[in-house]
Amino acid sequence: MNKLIIEGGVPLAGDVRVSGAKNAVLPIMAAALLADSPVTVENVPHLHDVTTTMELLGGMGVSLMVGDKMSIEVDPGTIDAYRAPYELVKTMRASILVLGPLLARHGRAEVSLPGGCAIGTRPVDVHLQGLEAMGAEIEVREGYIHARCSRLKGRRIVMDVVTVTGTENLMMAAALAEGTSVLENAAREPEVVDLARFLRAMGAEIEGEGTDTIVIHGVPHLSGTRYRVLPDRIETGTFLTAAAMTGGRVKTLATDPELLESVLLKLEQAGARVNTGADWIELDMRDRRPKAIDLRTAPYPAFPTDMQAQFMALNCVAEGTAHIIETVFENRFMHVQELMRMGADIQLEGHTAMVRGVDHLTGAPVMATDLRASASLILAGLVARGETRVDRIYHIDRGYEGIEEKLARLGARIRRIPA
Ligand code: EPZ
Numbered sequence: 419m420n421k422l423i424i425e426g427g428v429p430l431a432g433d434v435r436v437s438g439a440k441n442a443v444l445p446i447m448a449a450a451l452l453a454d455s456p457v458t459v460e461n462v463p464h465l466h467d468v469t470t471t472m473e474l475l476g477g478m479g480v481s482l483m484v485g486d487k488m489s490i491e492v493d494p495g496t497i498d499a500y501r502a503p504y505e506l507v508k509t510m511r512a513s514i515l516v517l518g519p520l521l522a523r524h525g526r527a528e529v530s531l532p533g534g535c536a537i538g539t540r541p542v543d544v545h546l547q548g549l550e551a552m553g554a555e556i557e558v559r560e561g562y563i564h565a566r567c568s569r570l571k572g573r574r575i576v577m578d579v580v581t582v583t584g585t586e587n588l589m590m591a592a593a594l595a596e597g598t599s600v601l602e603n604a605a606r607e608p609e610v611v612d613l614a615r616f617l618r619a620m621g622a623e624i625e626g627e628g629t630d631t632i633v634i635h636g637v638p639h640l641s642g643t644r645y646r647v648l649p650d651r652i653e654t655g656t657f658l659t660a661a662a663m664t665g666g667r668v669k670t671l672a673t674d675p676e677l678l679e680s681v682l683l684k685l686e687q688a689g690a691r692v693n694t695g696a697d698w699i700e701l702d703m704r705d706r707r708p709k710a711i712d713l714r715t716a717p718y719p720a721f722p723t724d725m726q727a728q729f730m731a732l733n734c735v736a737e738g739t740a741h742i743i744e745t746v747f748e749n750r751f752m753h754v755q756e757l758m759r760m761g762a763d764i765q766l767e768g769h770t771a772m773v774r775g776v777d778h779l780t781g782a783p784v785m786a787t788d789l790r791a792s793a794s795l796i797l798a799g800l801v802a803r804g805e806t807r808v809d810r811i812y813h814i815d816r817g818y819e820g821i822e823e824k825l826a827r828l829g830a831r832i833r834r835i836p837a
Contacts, residue, residue, distance in 0.1 A: 422808040422822060424799030425831035426781060429666035429704065432828045436654050436673040437463035437819040438488065438647035442609040444512045445586045446616045446647060447471050450492035451480070451519035452594055453620055455642035460489045462647060463819045466812070470510045474502055478516075493642075497524070504530035504561060510816075511535060514542055515583055517565065518591035521554055527565045531558065536788040538747040544584040548575045552588075552595055572597030572636050580605050580717040585632070586613050592634035593622040601632040607718040608677045612648045619643040649697075651677035652724045653818060656793050658682075658701045659728045660825070662690045662708050663735060663801050668828060669700040680721045684711050688732065710738030710775050715746050727753045727794035733773040734762040735801050742771045753791035756784040760798050760806065781806040789817040796821065800830055809837070 438461035448471070450457040462468060472482050472490070479498035483491040500520050507513040511532035520527035532542060546556050546563065552575075554567040572595045577584055585605040590613075592599035604610070606628055614627030620643050623635035654673040661668035662685055675682060675694035682692050685701060688708040693700045710733050715723040723746040733740040734757055744750045751771055754764050759782045763774040781804035786792035792814035799806030808814075811834070814821055822832045 419809065419837045420811050421835050421837055422796060422811050422814075423833050423835055424781070424796065424806045424808070426800055426802040426804065426806065428800070428829050428831055429664045430661045430668050430800070430825070430828040430830060431666050433669045433671055434657050434824050434828060435671045436649045436657075439609055439612070439650040440465055440467055440817050441582070442612040443468060443647045444471055445515050445583070445590070445609065445613045446645065447475065447490070447492060448515035448519055449590050449613060449616060449620075451475070451494045451497070451516060452523050452590060452640045453494055453642045454639050455495065456491055456493040457620070457642045458485065458489055458491045458644040460487060460644065460646040462488045462490050463650065464488070465819055466816045467510050467512065470506060471512070474506050474513055474516065477503065477506070500524055500526050500528060502529040507532055511540060512583060514545060515587060517545065517563065518549065518587035521549060521565050521567055522570055522591045522594040525567050525569070527563070529563045529565070531561050531563060536752055537750040542584070544577050544579060544581050545587045548577065548584065548588040549591055551575050552591060552599070570595035572599040572634070574600040574602065576602040577604065582607050582610060585610050589614065589617065589624065589632060589634060592636060593617050593624070593640060595636040597636055599634045599636070601634070602630065604630050604632045605717060606630060608648060608651060616645045619645050649673040649677065652722065652790075654678055654699065655681040655725045656728050656797070656818070657824070658685060658699060659725070659732055660797050660800055661701045662688055662703045663732050663797055665703050665706060666828070667700070667702040667704055669698055671698050673697060673699060675699050680719060681725055684713060684721065684729065687711050688736065708732055708736040710736040710740035710773070712741045714743040717746070723747060723750060724790050726750060727790040728797055730754070730764070730771065730773060731757065731794040731797040733775060734764070734779060734798060736775040739772060739774045742773060744769050752787035753794045756787070756791070756795055757798055759784055760802055762798070778803050780804055783807040783809065786810045786813040789813050793818065796825070796832075800825070
C-alpha cells in the first residue's frame with residue numbers, strides 16, 4: 419500500500435485549482451441511468467470513487483467514454499443488467515445511489531446492502547422506506563436488496579432523518595414516477611441541489627431543492643444532456659484549513675464561496691483573513707497562530723461533518739481549548755488516536771472531543787482510517803516537527819484528486835512512496 423511522507427514546517431503559499439465535487443458527480447452519474455439518451459458530465463474529478471462508479475455502471479452494460487476536459491459520456495441505452503455487486507458496493511457505499519434510478523427506469527434492481535464503514539453503521543432504511551411508499555416491493559436477503567415495481571407512484575414522504583443520499587435516491591426515483599412526490603425533511607446540501615439541476619436539465623420537473631421540502635412532478639421520460647458538476651466545497655475547505663494551520667496564504671480557484679459559508683466563518687473566527695470572489699477564496703494566516711474554535715457538526719447549512727476531522731487537526735495546534743461535537747455520525751473520531759500519536763492533547767467523551775492546543779506536534783507513522791481522517795493526518799503532518807508517514811492512503815485517493823501534487827505546488831514537502 420502506498421504511503422505519504424510529509425516533512426512539516428512549511429507555510430503553504432500560492433494558488434490551487436479545486437476539482438469537481440465527488441459527492442455531486444456520484445449521484446449525477448447514477449442519475450444518467452434515468453435518461454433515454456447519452457449524458458455528458460463535465461468537471462469530473464479523477465478519483466477512485468469515480469472509477470468505481472464507472473466499473474459499477476459498466477458492469478450493468480452501460481457504455482462509458484472518458485472525454486477531454488475531465489468529461490465522461492454515459493450512455494445508459496446499452497444497459498443489460500440491474501445489479502450492484504457486493505465486491506463493488508463494499509468499497510463504495512454511494513453505490514446505493516443506483517437503486518432509485520434502476521427502479522424508476524427499469525422496474526427492477528439488485529443492490530448489495532452497503533454494510534457499515536469506519537465512521538458508522540450508516541443504514542439505508544430511509545431509502546428503502548421511501549421506495550416502498552412509492553410502490554416498490556423490496557426484500558432484503560443474503561445481503562442484497564431485491565427490488566421490483568411496475569411503475570413508481572408519486573407520494574408525500576417524510577424522512578425520519580436528514581439523509582443526503584436518501585434524499586437523492588428518492589428524488590431520482592420520483593423524477594419518473596406517476597404523479598407528484600413531496601420529500602419532507604429533505605437534505606439541503608449543495609450536492610443535492612446540483613443533482614436537482616442536473617435532473618431538470620434532463621427534463622425533470624422539480625422545485626424546492628435546497629430547502630427541506632422538495633416537490634417532484636413525475637414525467638414519462640428524461641433525455642440525455644451535458645452538465646458541469648459544481649466545485650468540491652470539502653476539498654476547498656481542506657486546502658484553506660491547511661493554509662490556516664501552516665500560517666500561510668493560499669488562494670483556491672474554480673470554487674464558490676457560497677458553498678462553504680459556515681466553514682469560512684469558523685476560519686475567520688480562528689483569526690484568518692478571508693477574501694472571496696465569484697469563483698475564488700483567498701485565506702491569509704501569515705505569521706499568526708490559529709485561535710481554538712468550538713464547532714458542532716450538523717446538516718447543511720450548518721458546519722459540515724466532512725470538515726470535522728480537518729478542524730480537529732487545526733485545533734490541535736491552535737491557541738486555547740476547543741470543543742468539537744459530532745452529531746451526524748456515531749464514530750467519526752477515528753483520527754483522534756492517530757493525532758494523539760503525534761502529540762495532540764485530545765479527550766473524548768461520547769460525541770464530544772475536547773482539544774487543547776499544543777505548542778507543536780511531532781511527526782510519526784500514522785494510519786488513515788477513512789477519507790476525511792486521512793486529510794486531517796496530512797494536515798497535521800504539514801505542521802508537525804519532523805517526518806510523518808501516513809499509511810493506507812487509498813482512503814485519501816477516494817476523495818482528493820492528486821492531493822500531494824496540489825500540496826507540493828503550494829510548497830509542502832510531501833511525496834508518495836510505494837509501501
Ligand atoms: C453523504 O453520505 C456523503 N456521501 C458523506 O460524505 C457525508 O459525510 C454525509 O452525506 C453527511 O453529509 C455522499 O454524498 C456520497 P447521510 P450519506 O445519509 O448520504 C443516518 C465523504 O467524506 N441515516 O446523510 O451516506 C446515517 O447513519 C462522505 O465524502 C439513517 O439512519 O450520509 C447518518 O447518521 C463520508 N438511515 C445520518 O443519517 C438512512 O437511511 C446522515 O447520513 C440514511 C442515513
